[in-house]
Amino acid sequence: MNHEKQEPEKENSGQDLARLVGRQARKAHLAVPWAAHAGLAPGMQVLDIGAGSGALTLVYARMVLPGGMVLAVDSNEAALAHLSKAAASETLPIITLCQLAWMPIPASEPPDRVVVTDTLHHAADPRGVLRSARAVMQATSLMLIAEYDPESAGLMGAPLAQRIPSTTLREWLAETGFIPGPALRAPDEHYVIIARPERLS
Numbered sequence: 001m002n003h004e005k006q007e008p009e010k011e012n013s014g015q016d017l018a019r020l021v022g023r024q025a026r027k028a029h030l031a032v033p034w035a036a037h038a039g040l041a042p043g044m045q046v047l048d049i050g051a052g053s054g055a056l057t058l059v060y061a062r063m064v065l066p067g068g069m070v071l072a073v074d075s076n077e078a079a080l081a082h083l084s085k086a087a088a089s090e091t092l093p094i095i096t097l098c099q100l101a102w103m104p105i106p107a108s109e110p111p112d113r114v115v116v117t118d119t120l121h122h123a124a125d126p127r128g129v130l131r132s133a134r135a136v137m138q139a140t141s142l143m144l145i146a147e148y149d150p151e152s153a154g155l156m157g158a159p160l161a162q163r164i165p166s167t168t169l170r171e172w173l174a175e176t177g178f179i180p181g182p183a184l185r186a187p188d189e190h191y192v193i194i195a196r197p198e199r200l201s
Contacts, residue, residue: 031059037146046111047111050073057072075101111141116133120169130173131176134197156189181194
């Protein structure tokens, strides 16, 4: 499998917004287990890379109240506009940033948590996404990555041929300045990995 040359579905400006919103709404229930794995808590600063239309992002923002904030990054301008409107209707602390996931992220302060869910298998440069996240993280930050497991049945989610083996992802994490934890089984044919930044010497 060549993960470097896949076209990023989330970063396709011609993608139908209604289809994206519907697909993410069907995944919204995953925000709770992802947040539990990441240890989201009130007051935290969260970076959501590949937020899409924000069905999960909205849940994260509710969890970090009071005092917290979510920076949602995606390249789909229409999807982020949808998210901004939904956040405003609830007065949720969400800031959106429209750019490719591998580009440098101008975070005003280091995030406590970074979440990257169902994003890397779309990315043309998955290592670049990881490097971009690493650049804004501090020593105490943690990153949650959730991806579809190629060893599962393939009854939902990304096609098996597009899925990233957990061993490959852990290698990428090590190459890009992280210490990856074990891959843990998760709902809906996913695995999750918690990674922390490697201390610079």
